[in-house]
Amino acid sequence: MKHQSLQDELLKLAESQAKSFLPKDAKDDVYFLPHKPWEFGQAKGIKEHHEPHGPMERAAFQTAQFLRGLLDNIAGYEPVPVHAGKKIQKDVAQAVSCVTTAQAARAQHVRSMWKGEPDNGWCRALLLESDNERVHLLTALKITHANRLVRMGIITLQSVVSPFSFIAYVMCPKYCHRLYEYLQEESIKIYTQCIEDIEEGSMDLWKNQVAPTIAKKYWHLKDDATVEDVLKAIRADEDKHRCTHHMLANAKYVVNLDPTKLPQ
Amino acid sequence: MKHQSLQDELLKLAESQAKSFLPKDAKDDVYFLPHKPWEFGQAKGIKEHHEPHGPMERAAFQTAQFLRGLLDNIAGYEPVPVHAGKKIQKDVAQAVSCVTTAQAARAQHVRSMWKGEPDNGWCRALLLESDNERVHLLTALKITHANRLVRMGIITLQSVVSPFSFIAYVMCPKYCHRLYEYLQEESIKIYTQCIEDIEEGSMDLWKNQVAPTIAKKYWHLKDDATVEDVLKAIRADEDKHRCTHHMLANAKYVVNLDPTKLPQ
Ligand SMILES: [Fe+2]
Ligand SMILES: [Fe+2]
Ligand SMILES: [Fe+2]
Ligand SMILES: [Fe+2]
Numbered sequence: 001m002k003h004q005s006l007q008d009e010l011l012k013l014a015e016s017q018a019k020s021f022l023p024k025d026a027k028d029d030v031y032f033l034p035h036k037p038w039e040f041g042q043a044k045g046i047k048e049h050h051e052p053h054g055p056m057e058r059a060a061f062q063t064a065q066f067l068r069g070l071l072d073n074i075a076g077y078e079p080v081p082v083h084a085g086k087k088i089q090k091d092v093a094q095a096v097s098c099v100t101t102a103q104a105a106r107a108q109h110v111r112s113m114w115k116g117e118p119d120n121g122w123c124r125a126l127l128l129e130s131d132n133e134r135v136h137l138l139t140a141l142k143i144t145h146a147n148r149l150v151r152m153g154i155i156t157l158q159s160v161v162s163p164f165s166f167i168a169y170v171m172c173p174k175y176c177h178r179l180y181e182y183l184q185e186e187s188i189k190i191y192t193q194c195i196e197d198i199e200e201g202s203m204d205l206w207k208n209q210v211a212p213t214i215a216k217k218y219w220h221l222k223d224d225a226t227v228e229d230v231l232k233a234i235r236a237d238e239d240k241h242r243c244t245h246h247m248l249a250n251a252k253y254v255v256n257l258d259p260t261k262l263p264q
Numbered sequence: 265m266k267h268q269s270l271q272d273e274l275l276k277l278a279e280s281q282a283k284s285f286l287p288k289d290a291k292d293d294v295y296f297l298p299h300k301p302w303e304f305g306q307a308k309g310i311k312e313h314h315e316p317h318g319p320m321e322r323a324a325f326q327t328a329q330f331l332r333g334l335l336d337n338i339a340g341y342e343p344v345p346v347h348a349g350k351k352i353q354k355d356v357a358q359a360v361s362c363v364t365t366a367q368a369a370r371a372q373h374v375r376s377m378w379k380g381e382p383d384n385g386w387c388r389a390l391l392l393e394s395d396n397e398r399v400h401l402l403t404a405l406k407i408t409h410a411n412r413l414v415r416m417g418i419i420t421l422q423s424v425v426s427p428f429s430f431i432a433y434v435m436c437p438k439y440c441h442r443l444y445e446y447l448q449e450e451s452i453k454i455y456t457q458c459i460e461d462i463e464e465g466s467m468d469l470w471k472n473q474v475a476p477t478i479a480k481k482y483w484h485l486k487d488d489a490t491v492e493d494v495l496k497a498i499r500a501d502e503d504k505h506r507c508t509h510h511m512l513a514n515a516k517y518v519v520n521l522d523p524t525k526l527p528q
Contacts, residue, residue, distance in 0.1 A: 113419050131387070152378075
């Protein structure tokens with residue numbers, strides 16, 4: 001009965017929303033599951049760096065450095081001015097981390113089928129992180145006013161990265177978690193650099209640009225929040241991801257992950 | 265600071281869990297995000313059937329009937345006794361619905377990139393449904409004591425179905441939602457038939473078989489819960505999915521979905 005009336009309510013809601021012509025801005029009026037508001041004192045940089053031990057961790061560290069260098073090269077490539085470079089860097093980093101985490105979740109699912117065991121919460125934790133990265137990506141697209149060409153490029157990049165990151169995770173999940181930990185470190189560095197540039201006045205555009213509605217809703221920002229505030233919120237998220245992957249890379253056996261107790 | 269101490273706590277937790285030799289049963293001691301306990305009076309069957317209107321809906325209805333017939337044929341195929349047939353039916357249905365919903369979420373993500381707009385909560389709603397189906401699948405594997413061959417079959421089936429369901433959803437999301445609505449109806453019928461068989465005494469094994477730990481934890485069942493209780497909980501979930509897809513198939517425009525207000 002209770003179930004039935006809920007359904008009626010939802011259908012009424014859906015129909016009324018469908019019938020009314022939504023104003024143009026309403027497209028930004030998105031709904032999310034709650035996200036904790038950040039205090040901006042948090043996550044000012046990398047507080048703890050895990051020194052790579054052994055060949056696998058060194059390889060993960062070097063891969064992260066190589067990818068960071070590659071990204072810097074693309075972003076700083078001569079004909080593109082530095083400002084646009086930073087934009088590209090943000091979009092690309094978010095696009096990649098969104099699919100790598102989703103594919104890690106997929107691999108954990110396949111592993112759980114293969115072993116005939118539950119996944120101990122890893123799958124869901126990774127999916128929720130991927131969803132978080134997706135909001136980063138959407139926000140980055142809004143902030144950088146990405147045109148259709150950039151968005152098509154991101155779809156293509158994600159389609160290409162997906163299968164490789166799936167295979168990599170199936171073959172060596174530990175290496176992947178360590179790599180993702182180091183990549184999050186690099187993201188944090190990029191954001192910190194970006195925020196410093198804004199504070200020093202060399203990127204005035206982002207100091208004054210108002211945060212997109214999607215970001216204000218998601219991170220519970222004030223109405224007059226700027227892009228700088230958004231970058232700080234994203235950096236705090238990245239630090240959370242770094243913690244998670246650090247923990248998953250360290251877990252020596254199948255450890256139960258209580259998603260409610262993961263770094264929030 | 266707060267963030268840092270949380271990380272330390274998590275690492276300690278992970279290490280202590282990794283060091284202790286887990287008892288064999290501990291593998292079932294999984295963690296999930298909360299799932300509402302069902303009252304078993306709910307979802308006794310299909311309370312509301314949506315009559316197909318127009319060619320697309322009729323096609324969706326016929327596809328659902330065809331797939332149901334196919335499944336019945338596989339499950340009831342002569343050399344396999346009826347009881348084993350029911351087992352196969354459960355596993356296959358869950359395996360397929362797990363990936364179709366995940367691929368729908370993926371397609372919504374690509375759509376959102378393509379349009380440069382947020383996905384209005386559809387992506388997350390579908391991912392959470394897919395996660396729910398994954399627990400169904402894991403439970404079905406436990407109940408039917410699936411061996412490695414069956415589990416490999418499921419991995420293969422999911423790998424094959426995934427790309428097709430992705431393409432289908434990109435081409436016609438409305439058709440897919442209507443099809444999934446009808447497939448949920450068929451699932452509900454299968455579970456209802458199964459529960460009636462148990463109540464009439466023709467499937468005694470499942471009347472007395474104790475529910476697996478994973479199911480007891482997830483649906484907050486009593487310690488002496490049986491497979492029958494699990495089937496009722498799953499049926500209630502399927503009815504919830506039917507509501508969701510009914511709503512999504514009816515939504516004429518981009519409708520904002522508040523995941524906290526979806527059928528729970
Ligand atoms: Fe991110
Ligand atoms: Fe991240
Ligand atoms: Fe299911
Ligand atoms: Fe379902």
